[in-house]
Each structure stands twice: as C-alpha cells, then as structure tokens.
Amino acid sequence: MSGTLWVLLSLCVLVSPLFGPPGSARASWIFDADAGFVYETNVGLAQKARDVKSDGALSTALSTGLAIPLDDRSTASITGDLSGNLHVELPGLSNLGVGVTTAFRHKFGLGPSAPWVRVFGSGARFEFDDSIRDGFRYRVGAGAGMRLGNRLDVRVDYSFEEYEADHGKVLARGVPGDVFDTTAHTYSGRLDFFYNETLSLFAGYALRDGDVVSTTRRNAQIFAASSALTADRAFGPGFIAYKIDAIVHILTFGMSFAMTSKSSLNIGYERQIGLGRGGLDYYNDVFRAGLLFSY
C-alpha cells in the first residue's frame, strides 16, 4: 500500500466520529489520548559505555474510532491512531506516526471475571526528523486475560511486528544497508493489582525475540555480529546503526492513579536487558510519566 493511501485511510478513520457512527445506537466512540514524558538511559541500545546516549522525549498519542458490540459477548473496534515524539537531545529521532488499528474481543461468559481473548492488527506510517528511519510498521497479535477476585487482573499476549523502512543505504560493500527493516516476536504477561478505587499497580514481563537496531561507534565485534549497517546521523558523526539479532527481556513496573472516571496519571519504569548474538548485551532503563484520557 502506498504511503499516501495509508495516510488517507488513517485520516478517514480518525475523522469518522465527527460524522456520526453508522447506526448510532450500535457503536460507541473511542477517544483515547495520552501525553507524557519518556526518558531512556540508552536510547541507542549500545553495548559499550562510550557509545551510550540517554535522551528524553515528549510523547503524545491519540486514538479515535468506533467500538461495535457484535453480540452479547463480542466487540469489534477500529481506530485511527496518531502519535508523536519530540526528542530533547537527539532531535533526529523525533517522529510522527499515523495508522489504523482493528481489534476483536470476545468474553467467555458474563461478568467482569469472565476470561476474554483479543486479536488485533495494526499498521502505521512513521516519519522521523532524520528520514533514514521513515517507514511502515505492521503488527498483529493476540491476547487473553481474566480478573482474579476483586483486586487482580492477569493477561498474556503475543505479537508479531514488522518494520519496513524506506531507505537502506549501503555503507560497506557486501553488507546490506536495510538496518531498519526488522521483525520481532514478543511474548508477554502482566499482572495488575487494584489497591483501591483510585490506585492500581502493575508489573509485567516480556520476551522479545528478533531484530534490534543498535547504534554505536564503529567496532569490530558488532560489525561481525550484525546483518546490516548504515550511518546513523541522528546520533551524530561517526555513529553506525547495526541490525543485530537479540533476545530482549523486558521488566515493567508502574502505578496508575485514577484522577476522574475517564482520566489517570501514570508513572512507569521498564528495564530492558538485551542479549545480542555474539555477546552483544545491552541495558536500557526507561522511565515514563504521563496522563491518559479515555472516553
């Protein structure tokens, strides 16, 4: 699908609520907004201390569309998604995204404790300040969950992600330049604990198996282990983006304060432990704080 068509499709979904849903008594609006700040201690996923760069970004996301109950236990949804990240130290990483997500959710029974399954597919176009990362991201996935008693929610998810970048500049003869064409499988589990009506805590673990883009200065070890490389101007002169195969363990903790029935204040921490092929290990700590609104 061409980029223009993709953007048009996304915009159509985004503005569809303005014109009313088909069958106003059937569908309900979705309007989710997210704004916050994200700080990463190793935004380039580098292995050596000399290459590690930290950065923060203002982050915002907006999803709007329709949720359509199909029967007593099933709901389908389609949303148009807009996102933006404005980086402080590394402006080349600042980006805008526009995309579409469709999902289907089914509950096996009545009540909040009934288990559910959800499948989804999404596609989005991303444009970066430094255009080498521009491209399309496609995701499909499935998840299941249930509420345990009055205080716990548990869920497991699987997703497959593919990113297709526009550019693939060859830097070294014989070595592909399609660094940002990546795929990955992610398996995750998460537990939410509801302390009371306003405060909830969550913890999760994810295992990501696939391609990782690591940006470092030139070094032989990563060169030997990488399957593609190209110059990465977003990190400055002399930095090279390498595509490596890695298993990433991701631990997530956070808390969420309900401010109103439709909004919350959230803080979170994520520890990424990347185990790359050829001993290329890295660590990245991600801190998030932000506001969520959901209509």
Next chain:
Amino acid sequence: MRAGVVGAIVAVMVLAGVSDAAEITAVVKDQHGEPVADAVVVAVPRSGPPPRVARPVRDTVDQIDKEFVPYVKAVVVGASVFFPNKDNIRHHVYSFSPAKTFELPLYSGTPANPVVFDRPGIVPIGCNIHDWMLAYIYVADSPYVAITARPGRVTLDSLPPGTYAVRVWHPRMEGTEEATVRSITLATTQEVAWQLTLRPELRPRRAPVPGQRGYR
C-alpha cells in the same frame, strides 16, 4: 360553646397527628466519622400484621453515560423494575444474585417487560460490555425502607407506633446487615445513628490504565 367544640377538634387532631406521625431519622457515618450516602435503612415491625406495600410497584434504574443511576435502589418485594438505556449505545444488563438472576441481552431503549423482584435480598447488577458498570437493588421485606442521601441521613416517616427492627446495609460495609439491627420502640420521632466500617470500592476501574484496552 362553639370555641370549645373547635378546641376539642383541634386537640383530637393534634393527638391523632402525634400518634400517627412516628418517624425514624437514620444517621449513617463511616469509620472516619464521614457521612455515608447510599446506605439502605429498613424498619420491620416486630409484631402486628405484615405491613402493606404503600410504594409504587414500578421503578427504574437508568443507564446514563455508561453508569447505572442510581448506584443503590431500594424496592419492596414484588416490585417491577425497568432498566431504560439512555445512552446511544447498547448495554447488556445482568445479575447472578440468588435473590434474582436475570439477563437483558444487548439492547438499546427500554425493554418492554420489567424485571420483577419477588424475593428479598441484595441484587448486584452489571453490564457485560462495560465491566465497571455496577449498581445494587435492595429488595426489602418491608415498605419502610429508604436510602441515605449525601449528608448520610434519611427519614422513614409515617410509621405506625410500635416496635421495629431497624437495620442498615451498604455495598461496601464490613460485616453483616444483621449485625446492625436495632430494636426501636417508636412513639413519635427518634434519631438513630450507625457507624459502619467501609471497605475500598473494588469494582473494575473505568479510568484508563496504561497498556490496557478496557472492553475494546
């Protein structure tokens, strides 16, 4: 002579008024001394004939902005309750309660037939699409039932003089309703206070949680 007759009539009316105007003002507070709204107060005569239902037998619990309104509704055994959906989306109302198990599958507008609550008890109701939607129907075995307002007070009026078992229930109270029973002999007006220990509310949260998609 004429003044004497009028005086006698007034005296009889006053006495009659006194004897018929018994009422209980219930005051409900929580463990912190804060007033408790949505507490059900029921008075059941200890003796005498069973009280006749003197309330409307039809009632409603609305669905507005993906919430049930009111949060707590008190009805008397035999009452018919309609569940009008005033949102422009569909809801699916249900209850698992032993006092009344029912299901109103996905609908908009007002279902043609009400739900009849024919047994006393507490009936939690929910929506299977929007899990945070929760309300309670208290089906009372006495017509002398009311719900506290925000100041934590309510008055049960027009009670015949006599002795009553008066009890209180709240969705979040610790302990049993039976433990709150007070035996009260009414002549005129009496104020009775309860202090309840309330638990945190633990219904599914409506406010967004990062990484969760709610019902979508």
